[in-house]
Structure formats: structure tokens, C-alpha cells
Amino acid sequence: MNPQSHSAALRGPRPRFLFGGTAGTNRIARALLALGLAALLCLPACSFTPNKAESASSRNETAAEAASHLAFRTDEKLQQHFEKHGRETGCATAEEYLAAANAVIADPASLHKLQAEDGDDLYFLERTGEFVVVSPAGYIRTYYLTDRNYFDRQ
Numbered sequence: 001m002n003p004q005s006h007s008a009a010l011r012g013p014r015p016r017f018l019f020g021g022t023a024g025t026n027r028i029a030r031a032l033l034a035l036g037l038a039a040l041l042c043l044p045a046c047s048f049t050p051n052k053a054e055s056a057s058s059r060n061e062t063a064a065e066a067a068s069h070l071a072f073r074t075d076e077k078l079q080q081h082f083e084k085h086g087r088e089t090g091c092a093t094a095e096e097y098l099a100a101a102n103a104v105i106a107d108p109a110s111l112h113k114l115q116a117e118d119g120d121d122l123y124f125l126e127r128t129g130e131f132v133v134v135s136p137a138g139y140i141r142t143y144y145l146t147d148r149n150y151f152d153r154q
Helices: 003-011 023-045 056-067 075-089 094-106 148-153
Strands: 111-114 121-125 130-134 139-145
Touching: 075 094, 075 139, 094 121, 094 130, 094 139, 121 148
Parallel strands: none
Antiparallel strands: 111 121, 121 130, 130 139
């Protein structure tokens, strides 16, 4: 027995690594495997279904349905904002005003950003100048017309 094989025999068998690599590649392979398993476990919780027949429009309709449930915190707040901005937005009633605000939120063409200062969601539909603010609690704060520069400054 030569000296190299004798010292290898004393250390025991060489560890076997996944994919026949080194300890470093083994750690990477285990991490990738863990990520894959986590993703698989997340799919049912995320209600993701890999259905190619599902179109983007049906996903947008779902978003529109969810958005149509947003409201002002109180009926009084809705009425106050309608009286202030209803005419400029072309709404004849408070109900139209509320529906129009929800339509902006649900429109995939609306720009969206989170206001860092207080966590409000801001929506701006550039083609019409419509602007909606939604509180972190999910209430519409206001809806009116403005311009892109205003939206960008928020």
C-alpha cells in the first residue's frame, strides 16, 4: 500500500456529494432543491394554477372584481368628495363617482405606486388624468383629475 492510499484509508471513505461535485456545489444543489420545494409548497397557498388557458383578461377581471369592493371610509366622506370633485370627474351621482374611482384602480393601464410617507396606494390613469388615493386600510381617500407631474411628485 502506498503512503497516499494508506492516509486516505485512515480518513475513511470520501464523502459523496449530490451531482458528484464538491462540498460547495453540494450546498448550492441543496439550496436549489430547498427553493424548488418551497415554491411547490407555495403554489396552493398562492392559488396559482398553471393553466395556459387562463388569459390575462380573466386575471384583470378578477382584479376589477376585487377593486369594485373598495369604498370610502364612510358615506359622509364619499358625499363630501363627490361634492368637491364630482363635477370635474363627470359624475352625476356619488355612486357614479365611487364606480369611476374603482374603475381607475382596476384599469391595467393605471400607473401605481406606494406613497412612502403614509403608505397610501396611488393610481393615475394618464390618458384621462384620473387620480385615486387608497389608504393602507383599503379605503378610497379621494378621486379627482390631475396631471402626470403631480402624480410623479407624490
